[in-house]
Amino acid sequence: MGIGAMFKLGEQKARPNVYVRWYNAGGYKSYARPLGxxxxxxxxxxxxxxxxxxxxxxxxxxxxxxxxxxxxxxxxxxxxxxxxxxxxxxxxxxxNGGAKGKLTIQEASAGNIELTTKYPTSRKFEVTLRDALDPSKREIIITEEGRQLESYSYEAGDNEALALTEVLTKSAYLDVKKAKEGSLPSVVSQQLIGGSDPTxxxxxxxxxxxxxxxxxxxxxxxxxxxxxxxxxxxxxxxxxxxxxxxxxxxxxxxxxxxxxxxxxxxxxxxxxxxxxxxxxxxxxxxxxxxxxxxxxxxxxxxxxxxxxxxxxxxxxxxxxxxxxxxxxxxxxxxxxxxxxxxxxxxxxxxxDYGINTLASIGEDEDEGWKKIRRMRTRYELIDRIVRKVDKAMSNNVDNNPDGRQHVITLANGEIDQMIRDGGLESGAMIVDPKTPPQGDSAWFTFDNLVDLDGLEKAYLAFGFKY
CATH class of the missing domain: 3.40.50.11780 (Rossmann fold)
Incomplete structure (x- = not known):
């Protein structure tokens, strides 16, 4: 057995040696709300x-x-x-509702294909189906008000309708509702009709x-x-x-x-x-x-x-x-x-002023909630601490003084970081002295939690002397 073999928490080994284990001492990844x-x-x-x-x-x-x-x-x-x-x-x-534009292209004795717009729409798309420069290929061109949106080429032949069906799976505008194997006639700027926007x-x-x-x-x-x-x-x-x-x-x-x-x-x-x-x-x-x-x-x-x-x-x-x-x-x-x-x-x-509509504060609010900056700072603080506490609880932290202090240390680490960032002036999470822990539950509160505002009102007093 090598020096430094692994042991489990509480395990007593039979032989003398140096044993090691590692554990998470509280280094969870910091969370920041996504921007934008x-x-x-x-x-x-x-x-x-x-x-x-x-x-x-x-x-x-x-x-x-x-x-x-x-x-x-x-x-x-x-x-x-x-x-x-x-x-x-x-x-x-x-x-709700609306209708997709439709166009059927068919050869009397051969193939046919029914095209529809992907979504209900009043937009007017036109389709041109013709021989490509390569004699072995055909091409479809999708336009709107004379502007080309897409074009695709595909193999010509007796199974043209199915080949066109396959190539249109790439289209952002058209779907194929049904197709019958066979060749298709050429069409020029045929409009999909019957489409309408939802109500x-x-x-x-x-x-x-x-x-x-x-x-x-x-x-x-x-x-x-x-x-x-x-x-x-x-x-x-x-x-x-x-x-x-x-x-x-x-x-x-x-x-x-x-x-x-x-x-x-x-x-x-x-x-x-x-x-x-x-x-x-x-x-x-x-x-x-x-x-x-x-x-x-x-x-x-x-x-x-x-x-x-x-x-x-x-x-x-x-x-x-x-x-x-x-x-x-x-x-x-x-x-x-x-x-x-x-x-x-x-x-x-x-x-003029970065405020929200809070004009009359409620029992659980203070004047800081009226400012957008402070609202977003408080959102950030709550999200960071909630996620840190959740991570700790997922790792089976005990509801004893050491376990609660572990949670407090994690939370206060986030508060300290936000103080260094200039988002908070002060603050610390503590066990709520009014509600003692019991069973699987613990209550926490915050001491001297002060979030910062920007300097938005400056009062200048000029003392002139003659």
Whole structure:
């Protein structure tokens, strides 16, 4: 037997030797919340219904977005989220029904094939089927409004319909519903007909929300300013928080309301997890109002570290404020949880104050919850400690003084790291003195837990002397 043979905890060996074992002394991997992950519920003219489609920032060009999720407001919404800094967007196309476009190509005495669009859509695709330059091949070209989207070549012959079926498995636009073996006639720009977009109701948005429950996302946006739908989304966000998912949502007003009504709508949410935007900015490409403003702000918020503040954060590409407020209105907005845009000292549009809609704090809240930065710092702290404690419990830590101290040491390691990072000023986890441990349960609380804010208000007193 070599020196340093293994032993198990509590084992007594028969022979004299030096025995070793190793164990986890508390070095679990640190957890940090993923940055840049958002979610969106949208109506669109393209994409899968009733499914989550994860779109990446690398897809942020008009052609790719149109290929994945369609055109119009939905594409602009994702563009703005990505311009703000979002990395991934879990996107759900809402709606019910609709129809797929269809086209049947057939030879009277030979093969036939029925093509359909992949999804219900009003988009008009055309198909050209013809001989390729290589005499042994045929080709299919898929176009939309004269622009080529895809083309595929395949072997010509008596089994052409089946060869075309196989090659179209690669298509992002068309499916084959049925095919009969045989050759096919040439066609030029034949349109798939009968397609239509799904109908979209408020219930469709509500029923789509649970589809996001299996996904992590930092914040949610909608493609609508409908107050009832925003309230439904708030209920969904609150349920997610109750279930242990620390998340938020960003909504905005469509600017049809007067200022006092916007204030009242913000106050109606009264929620640290809901941000509500009350005016708009014009960029070099479009006006960011309503859902588009929410998308840009959400992208900016979720892409920053937990210490990032939105206060005085300039809007890239913005040139003017739409719906600029009076001085007193800016004060009212700040006091009532309405996020608004203002001009900085260089005349560039900025987020005036990084606040959420929490205006009247509840029994379990404090003033810090009103600030987006502090909300995100607290989310980060909770997630880090929850995961450290969970890891320790998974390793059969005992509910005795040593076991509880082990858990406390792990948690306080995270707190110390966040103090070094500049997210916290102080804090320590302790056993709750009011609730003694018993059985398999232990209660912990925190002593002097103080999270940091940014310096956002400076008061300068000039003492002049003559």
């Amino acid at each position: 992950v958002g979610a969106a519920l949208v109506k669109s003219n393209w994409g899968p219904l009733g499914a989550v489609q994860t779109i990446e920032a690398s897809d942020n060009d008009p052609a790719t977005l149109k290929k994945l999720i369609g055109s119009g407001l939905v594409a602009e919404l994702l563009e703005e989220a990505f311009l703000g800094g979002a990395v991934f967007m879990h996107t759900v196309r809402v709606g 979209v109701t408020a219930e469709d948005y509500t029923s789509a929300m649970p589809l996001l429950e299996t996904k992590f996302f930092d914040s949610l946006i909608l493609d609508t300013e409908n107050t009832a739908l925003q309230a439904s989304a708030q209920a969904f966000i609150r349920r997610r928080i109750q279930e242990g998912y620390r998340t938020s949502a960003v909504f905005a007003n469509d600017l049809e309301d007067d200022f006092n009504t916007r204030i009242q709508k913000a106050k109606a949410f009264n929620d640290f997890a809901i941000i509500y935007i009350g005016n708009a900015v014009r960029t070099t490409t479009r006006v960011l109002k309503g859902a588009l403003a929410a998308a840009r702000v959400m992208g900016t918020m979720i892409s920053g570290t937990y210490k990032s503040s939105l206060t005085k954060n300039t809007i890239d590409g913005a040139v003017e404020i739409v719906g600029e407020l009076k001085s007193q209105e800016y004060i009212e907005a700040a006091n009532n949880g309405l996020m608004v845009f203002s001009l900085n000292s260089d005349g560039i549009p900025q987020i």
